[in-house]
Amino acid sequence: MEKLKWSERLFGKKLIKCETLNNNSNNFDLVSTSEMLDVASITGVYFSFANINLQSDEFINKLKDLYVRLKNESCNEEKKFEVIQVVMWAHNDNYGDIESSHRENLMGLPWFAMPFSEIDLKTRLSRRYRIKSGVPTLVLLGRDGITVSVSAQEKLLEDPSGANFPWRPRPVEQVLKDVVLQPGGTFYSEHKNFTKEDIRYEVLPDGVKGFYFSANWCPPCRAFTPQLAEIYRIIRKKEPNFEIVFVSSDRSAESFRAYVESMPWVAVPFQQSAVRAELAQLYGIRGIPTLLLLDSNGHIITMDARTELAEDPSAQYFPWKPRPVNILTERYLTRLYDFPAIVLFVDGEETEVQFAESVLYPAAETYYKTNNINFNAGQEDFFLSLEDDPCLQFLIAVDSETSDVLRDIVGLDDVLPLLVAIDLPKKRVAIMEYGIEITNDTVNEFVLKMLNNDLQFIDIIDDKVEATKNR
Structure with missing residues (x-):
């Protein structure tokens, strides 16, 4: 399968050309994401919110002025600027009746936007850049998607002419x-x-x-x-x-x-x-x-x-760099909506957790080494590297409310121990056959089958996934 470019992984393969939108038609031009961003030195990702009353006119006018000005200065390689608007909704999980609002927010703008349908990708982007609901935010990316600034909106208001653009922060x-x-x-x-x-x-x-x-x-x-x-x-x-x-x-x-x-x-x-x-x-x-x-x-x-x-109140894992195998918590439950996982359900006894680590760790270590994922990197860099396909998490689900939530999402029986492959992005789950002993070898075989698409997956009911997605 063809490997996606960083721009396609972040924003999807197609972008809306905003100036082609109008109130009288649902037709508009789509352009190739990679072709648009391959020529940009700096990409601005503008997170806006369609259903709240904010005094953001000043900001968007300054952003438009800067965008046009930098387009006219295209001879300056450092200032080749493109903008992608990501329209979101604050405190609203119902996307079905506000597509027209999405269109109205983008009409007449000179740049590009993610399509309304890319709801999952938008949610993933907002988590990646820690966007606060209801707060318009401008993130600047350099070539290859490397972050230049995670809060450039303040710099734009301070320097609307872009004299110091792209406002690279001091270390x-x-x-x-x-x-x-x-x-x-x-x-x-x-x-x-x-x-x-x-x-x-x-x-x-x-x-x-x-x-x-x-x-x-x-x-x-x-x-x-x-x-x-x-x-x-x-x-x-x-x-x-x-x-x-x-x-x-x-x-x-x-x-x-x-x-x-x-x-x-x-x-x-x-x-x-x-x-x-x-x-x-x-x-x-x-x-x-x-x-x-x-x-x-x-x-x-x-x-x-x-x-x-x-x-980790005893700071056992300080300084909390990424680990091959992690205990399922709310944080990792959230990440399941972005990345598939091998999950071993056990009870909360220390010996059971040690058993789970002992059987999952070899498969996890082999997987990450094979895919050149560096566990000496910080968490931010580590989870960016996971955006390259393939990407897989290894989790231990102990007896907890979070584990119960996950069982409910995917429709699992209350059985222990239980080894499953959960792929929430594709809304599917595969369960190791009951009666097979969970060992290093059987776990490794299960992982290899998943990577080779040889597991027997069953579909997860959509409404369960959507109902718990923003818990």
């Missing part, structure tokens, strides 16, 4: 180069060997860094901060170079000071508002509290360390 070490970090109230008691008075980012020990975006006025933040402080101390006992930098969204210096007083890490000073804003833009922070982790080279390991911490 974190440059953003913090001239900043003297502020020690938290308990920093020196936790860092007894740290004697420097001027704490700068570059003098922090070489190791994993956490960036904690939070605020004193935010109740979930105040609830999470003591938990984070506790896990911070646990991690530093085995990883003493681990450090966290607090980036505040507080609204007053007094609130900031009160919050920092309980923290054992360092903080960007409150008066450094431009630095705090630049860090939030650099990482596309959509909400708080957010804890992200960087490796020693400044590459993102995970944007969702808060969830990792909740699922």
Whole structure:
């Protein structure tokens, strides 16, 4: 089967040419996605929301002006710009009666858009770039789909003429180069060997860094901060170079000071508002509290360390790089809508989980090595690599509410242990024959059959998949 280009995997094979849309006809021109984007140096992915009342006219007018201006500057290779609009709906799961609204939102625009029918691809894109429902967002991609900026809308409003387009963000070490970090109230008691008075980012020990975006006025933040402080101390006992930098969204210096007083890490000073804003833009922070982790080279390991911490409160798997085999949680249940999986259902006893890992791990390791998927990469890079075909997850479903939800989606009996291949993108499931012993060999044979399309799949009822898709 022909391998899809990155642009086709992200946006589908065809795009709407928006200027051919009109109210009097459902006919419009479609163009080849790959042909349009092969000549672009920068692709803007504009996520808009059709069914909410937002004052977005200023933004879209500035984007149109920039688009036209850069088209007229086509001699500048760096500024060959194309835009794909992704029209979505906030707080609305019923797509059937709003196709006309989709068309109206795109009429008269000079760029291209994903077709209305590409609902699954749009949902997948919104998860990939962590789009917040109801918040128009401009993501910039370079050649080969590499992310340039995850929140370029702010830069467009600051620089509507595009003088500094494509607004490539500065790396974190440059953003913090001239900043003297502020020690938290308990920093020196936790860092007894740290004697420097001027704490700068570059003098922090070489190791994993956490960036904690939070605020004193935010109740979930105040609830999470003591938990984070506790896990911070646990991690530093085995990883003493681990450090966290607090980036505040507080609204007053007094609130900031009160919050920092309980923290054992360092903080960007409150008066450094431009630095705090630049860090939030650099990482596309959509909400708080957010804890992200960087490796020693400044590459993102995970944007969702808060969830990792909740699922691994003893920090056994810190710094939470991808693993060949994972426990099924809500996060992985969501990913099942994007990627097929081999799932082994067992009860929650530790010995059963160890058994599940022991029989799944060899097949998973072989699969990932065969497909050159790097488990030393951070989670963001890892899950981008999974977008290349083939892509397969290996999950252990212990006795939990999430496992019950998955059983309900695919119509599985309450049998343990149970090995299944679940392909929600294609709405199908295959079950290992009852009575066959689950071993390394039988699991490996089952996986090979799936990859070779030799399994006997049965269809999953559509309404069950759709009903649970946005749980």
